[in-house]
Amino acid sequence: MNFRLTILGSASALPVVGKYPTACVLDVHEQFFLIDAGEGVQKQLIRYGIPLHKLNNIFITHLHGDHLFGLFGLVSTLGLTGREHPLHIYAPAPLERIMDSMDPLFSDMPYPIEYHTVDTERCEPIFENKAMTVTAIPLSHRVPACGYLFREKIPPLNVSKDAITELSLTLEEICAAKNGLDIIRDGKTIPNERIAYRPYEPRSFAFCSDTAYSETVVDAVHGVDLLYHEATFASTEAERAERTGHSTARQAATVASQAGAERLVIGHFSSRYKDNHEMLVQEAREVFPETYPGEQGCVFEIKAKCVRH
């Protein structure tokens, strides 16, 4: 039951040889969710072994090229490799119109694309499946932009094997326990929590790029296990960060700290820092020690925490 983030790229808009712009993929129970699609993302997916046929949902944060220009090649390649099942793309307007205008380039696609226009002004659920939900988070950038919060649903109760043996539970009693009910035997109550347990705590990940420091973000990602927050600049460039709708490493760390996040991954590094992202990490760690650099190829696993009683 994976809950695992793989960073595909963390560069910002200006191209850097050997670096890829923003994209990452979240593996939730072996279903893969692509978040942003900077130029070259299709190669990065292949490089890091992401199975393309299990990629059914793509979330775009905003319509800036360094988050988007890899989408066209990926969409095209999925067609060339024989995909037939639908691809869902969640993005602010007007992505659908742009893709429609590129119709001559995608005229022989063997699979349908379903577009879901995301309202970047409201925190609202936009996706749900058996295992998880995705909520859009308004970001504060130069153009309409939203982050995405991925949250596992509370898993169904399991019944302890020990309890089944020890108490010789019947099938009916097991079913009742799975549904959260106590067991009544000879007028005595065996409380549900003695025999049933949640196999794990629901896990969560939030992706917030590109954005200036925002209290809306702090509120929206409260208690998140893993927060990806952009840190385009060091604090020495705070004025530039504000002017361009970006964050400093210190601001990213402040969001993580105020939100009570467990871990922070920073990325979307300005090309001025080249490979010296350690300096940004150090700046963030002064505020939030559990900060890690989101270098391409890095994997951040969120392990299931057991909650057996």
Place this chain on the structure above:
Amino acid sequence: MNFRLTILGSASALPVVGKYPTACVLDVHEQFFLIDAGEGVQKQLIRYGIPLHKLNNIFITHLHGDHLFGLFGLVSTLGLTGREHPLHIYAPAPLERIMDSMDPLFSDMPYPIEYHTVDTERCEPIFENKAMTVTAIPLSHRVPACGYLFREKIPPLNVSKDAITELSLTLEEICAAKNGLDIIRDGKTIPNERIAYRPYEPRSFAFCSDTAYSETVVDAVHGVDLLYHEATFASTEAERAERTGHSTARQAATVASQAGAERLVIGHFSSRYKDNHEMLVQEAREVFPETYPGEQGCVFEIKAKCVRH
């Protein structure tokens, strides 16, 4: 006075880690002409040291993603790096409409783009400057496509320094000689070819991808110094080549041979051959020995041939 081709990418549509799709750049007298713009082309331009501010003309052969999807990132980066002078893009329709629909992505471009729609049905000149012309060549592909023939103009005459000294030529006589005139002295004629010469033979390069074998191409590239012709497949895949509007290595070599080209560069290699392009080169060399693989990073120099009399 460079006339030099640099291959930026030679992969075809399916992505291969470490390889870039079709793009190359021709340096004619230190002006750079980009031909096709597969995904990642902006990084390849930087990697191979092409000065972006000297890139003023881009030629797109056809609207398939592996020849085009790098254009958007490049156009965007040129804006981010402060370009103000116009960029000219030559391409079949409807590229301009596609770019227009992407306006939200390019809204704050500080430079103008001028689109030139190329008729893919006719051999006709589409560009001219002081040093050279570019002619579009109809290709035979699944979608409207054209190749491009770059040809230096006949350079102005130079006057031999030896002749100037030996004959004590006056300024007027030098000017006359530069204009191709004979010199008349004391009723005697000194023929122009004794004192003036062409500094070099005009050089030429043709880029033909993607295309099936085509006699139109043979005629259009007659006598070219350097021919880039696609060779997506080996002859064992001749049926597939025909069906998809591509060429085999043997067909590329046949075009070079029939056209009397001096050298042939093959590219647009199918992903099935991975790094084994040598096999395609060998196949081509059976027909046209002066065949070379167009691997990314390769430079093909066309040296100026002196024609001093």
